[in-house]
Ligand SMILES: Cc1cc2nc3c(=O)[nH]c(=O)nc-3n(C[C@H](O)[C@H](O)[C@H](O)COP(=O)(O)OP(=O)(O)OC[C@H]3O[C@@H](n4cnc5c(N)ncnc54)[C@H](O)[C@@H]3O)c2cc1C
C-alpha cells in the first residue's frame with residue numbers, strides 16, 4: 001500500500017466530468033452529465049483520505065460504506081465496489097445521479113473543508129452504470145418462506161422495500177397505479193437527468209429477484225388496504241404512494257388554460273412522451289415565454305423541459321434567494337448554463353388572461369428577506385410598490401405537494417393533521433401488519449430518503465413476521481472466487497424461519 | 501407479451517355499436533367488476549403510444565367479471581378505438597375504478613338525467629337508486645330517434661322514462677331541460693336530481709333544478725392525465741374552492757359548479773387535438789388507398 005494520503009498529497013482538483021455543451025443540449029433530451037470513464041473514476045478515487053471515522057458515511061441516509069467502495073475503485077476492482085454499495089443501496093445508478101450530494105454525503109466530506117469534496121455521487125453512478133452495462137446484478141439464491149408481501153406504489157420507497165423482502169424469501173407483489181413502474185423516477189425526473197433505460201434496468205433486477213409488478217392497479221379503489229390483509233392473503237403490506245396532489249397557487253388566474261402544475265407538465269412529457277407528439281397521442285402546451293414558480297428540483301426539471309420543447313425564454317420566479325433554493329446545486333448550475341432567467345426574491349400576485357382564456361402576463365411583486373420563520377429560513381416579505389408585469393404565455397407552478405387522499409379516503413389508517421400517513425420510527429402504521437414510508441409519510445423528500453424508509457420498513461416487517469437475517473446460502477457466479485460448495489461466501493443470504 | 505407494465509392487457513369480450521358514433525365495449529376485469537360502484541370511472545390507454553382517457557363505468561357485471569364502457573367517437577383516440585377495439589383484442593391499460601362513488605342516498609323520488617356522453621353513465625345511478633327503493637324518473641336526451649340506445653335497460657330500472665330528441669323523432673321534442681321541466685310539473689316531490697352529460701347540458705339542467713329548489717349532483721368530465729390526484733390537470737371550480745375531479749369527485753353539487761370555467765378548460769388542447777385527428781385521418785386514408793391499390 002502506498003504512503004498514507006493527506007490533504008496535500010491527493011489530487012487538488014476534483015476530476016471534471018464530461019457534459020453535453022449547453023447550447024447543444026437545450027435542443028435534446030439526452031443526458032447532460034456523461035459520467036466518468038474508468039480512468040477518470042480511478043483518478044477521482046485517489047482523492048479520498050479513507051478517514052477512519054468517515055463523516056461521509058454518516059451523511060448518507062443509507063450509510064453506504066463510501067471509503068470502502070472508493071478503495072475498490074482505486075484497486076480497479078469495480079465489481080467489488082458494486083458489491084460494497086449494493087449492501088446498502090439498491091439503485092446506485094439512480095442515486096449517483098439524483099441525490100442532493102452537497103447536503104448529504106459530499107456536504108460533510110472532510111476533503112471539502114479545504115478543497116472540493118470527493119465526487120462521491122459521480123463515483124457511485126460510475127459503478128452503477130458499469131453494473132448495468134455488465135449485467136452484474138447479484139441474484140442470490142432465495143428459498144421461499146411462504147410469506148406474501150404486498151407493496152403499494154413502485155417509487156423508490158416501494159422498490160427498496162420490495163427488494164429486501166424478496167431477498168428474505170417472501171413472495172412480493174408491487175401494485176402501481178400507472179401503466180409503468182418507477183414512481184417519480186419515471187414520471188417526474190426527465191430523461192436528460194435520469195434516462196429511462198436506467199430505471200428499466202433497475203426494475204428488471206427486481207423482477208429477477210422474483211418481485212411481481214402489477215401495474216394499472218389503483219389500491220384503495222380496486223381493493224382496500226384492509227382487503228389486502230383480510231381477503232387477498234397478504235401477511236404484511238407496505239404503502240409508498242408518494243406525495244402527489246400539487247399545491248395550488250391560490251392567486252387570481254391560477255385556473256387559466258396554459259397554467260399547469262409541474263407534475264402535469266412532467267408527466268405528459270416523461271411518462272406519456274408528449275415530447276414526441278404526435279407520434280405519441282398525449283399533447284403538451286408549448287409556451288414561448290414560460291414562467292416557472294418555485295426553485296426546487298421539480299421546478300428546475302420543468303424549466304429545462306420547457307427549453308427543450310422549444311420555449312424562447314424561461315423564467316424562474318422564486319420568493320427567496322438562490323441560497324435558499326431547495327434544488328440540487330448541480331441542477332441550478334445546469335439551468336443557469338442553459339439560459340434560464342432567474343428572478344430571485346419575486347412572488348406572483350396574479351395571472352392575467354389573454355383574449356382566448358390563456359395567459360397574457362403575470363403580475364409579480366418583489367420581496368426582501370425578513371426575520372426567520374418557523375422553519376428557520378428567512379421569511380420573505382413583499383416590498384410595497386414593487387409590483388410589475390412579466391410578459392409570459394405559460395405559467396407552471398412547482399410550489400410543493402400535499403398528501404394524496406386516496407388511501408386516506410378508503411382505509412381506516414390513522415393520518416396526521418396534514419393528511420399524511422402516520423408511522424412510527426419503525427415505519428409501522430396504526431394498523432397491524434401495515435407499514436408505510438417515503439413521501440406519503442414525510443412529505444416531499446429525496447429519493448434516497450424514501451429508499452431508506454422502505455428498507456427500514458422491510459426490517460420491521462421481518463421482525464413482525466419473525467423472519468431472521470442471519471446465516472445465508474446463495475448461489476453466486478462460478479467465475480467469482482471465494483466459493484464453497486458453489487456458495488458464494490460474500491453473498492450470505494437469510495435463514496428462513498417461519499414462527500408459528 | 502409482457503412489457504414494462506408487467507401486464508398482458510385487458511381483453512375486450514363484447515362490442516356493440518349503437519350508432520356510427522357510439523359504441524359499447526365490455527372488458528374482462530373480475531376484480532374491477534367486484535369493486536365498481538355507480539359514479540366511478542376508469543382510465544384507458546388503447547395502445548402503448550396512446551393517451552390516457554377517462555371513461556365512466558356504464559355497467560358492471562360481477563357474475564361475468566366484466567365492466568362495460570360506452571364511448572362516443574369525438575376525437576383521435578375515441579375514433580381510433582372505434583376501429584381497433586374488437587372482440588378478442590386487448591386494451592393496453594385499464595385502471596380503476598377511480599373517483600369517489602356516488603352517494604346513492606335514501607331519497608324517495610329522484611330524477612336521473614343523461615344526454616350525449618352522459619346517457620350510459622347515468623344508468624348505474626338509476627339502477628342504484630332503484631335498488632334503494634326510490635321512485636326513479638329517467639330523462640334521456642338524444643339528437644334523434646336512431647341514436648337511442650339502452651331504452652329497455654332504463655325501462656327496467658326507471659319507474660318513468662322521458663325521452664327527448666332534438667328533432668322530435670321520438671318522445672318529447674326538445675332538450676333534457678324540457679324533459680326535466682315536464683317531470684317536475686308532474687311530480688312536486690322530487691328530492692334529488694343527478695345530471696350527467698356535456699357541460700352545456702349539465703349547466704342548463706342545473707338551472708332548471710335551481711329554480712325548482714331540487715338538490716342536484718353533476719358528474720364532471722374535465723381533461724385528465726393520471727386520475728390519481730397527482731397532476732392537477734382535472735381541477736374544477738366549485739363555489740370558491742378548487743377541487744381535483746379525479747379524487748375529490750367526479751360528482752359535485754351542480755348548483756356550485758363553475759361550468760364556464762370547465763368549458764373553457766376543456767378547450768385547452770383544441771389545436772393539438774385537431775393536429776392529432778388530421779394526422780390520424782390522413783394515415784387511415786393512406787392505409788386504405790394502399791389496401792385497395
Ligand atoms: C420532478 C421531481 C424531481 C425530483 N428530483 C429529485 C432529485 O433530483 N433528487 C432527489 O433525491 N429527489 C428528487 N425528487 C423527490 C423524490 O423523487 C421523491 O422524494 C421520491 O420519489 C419519493 O419516493 P416515494 O417512493 O415515496 O414516492 P413516489 O416516487 O412518488 O412513488 C409513488 C408511486 O406510487 C404510485 N401510487 C400512488 N398512489 C397509489 C395507489 N393508491 N395505488 C397504487 N399506486 C399508487 C404512484 O403512481 C407512484 O408511482 C424529485 C421529485 C420530483 C417530483
Ligand SMILES: Cc1cc2nc3c(=O)[nH]c(=O)nc-3n(C[C@H](O)[C@H](O)[C@H](O)COP(=O)(O)OP(=O)(O)OC[C@H]3O[C@@H](n4cnc5c(N)ncnc54)[C@H](O)[C@@H]3O)c2cc1C
Nearest residue numbers: 553554555556570571572574575576577578721722723773
Ligand atoms: C370522468 C369522466 C368520464 C367520462 N366518461 C365518458 C364516457 O363514458 N363516454 C365517453 O364517450 N366519454 C367520456 N368522457 C370523455 C372522454 O374522456 C373524452 O371524450 C375523450 O378523452 C376524448 O378523447 P379523443 O382523443 O377521442 O378526443 P380529443 O381529440 O381529445 O377531443 C375531441 C373533442 O372532444 C372534447 N373533449 C375532450 N376531452 C373531453 C372530455 N374529457 N369531456 C368531454 N369532451 C371532451 C374536446 O373539447 C374536443 O372537442 C369522460 C370524461 C371524464 C373526465
Ligand code: SF4
Nearest residue numbers: 060095099104105121
Ligand atoms: S446514496 Fe446518495 S447520499 Fe448516499 S452516498 Fe450515494 S449519493 Fe451520497
Ligand code: SF4
Nearest residue numbers: 048049051056109110
Ligand atoms: S469523508 Fe471524504 S475523504 Fe473521508 S472517507 Fe468520506 S469521502 Fe473519503
Ligand code: FES
Nearest residue numbers: 727729731732746
Ligand atoms: S387527473 Fe391528474 S389530478 Fe386529476
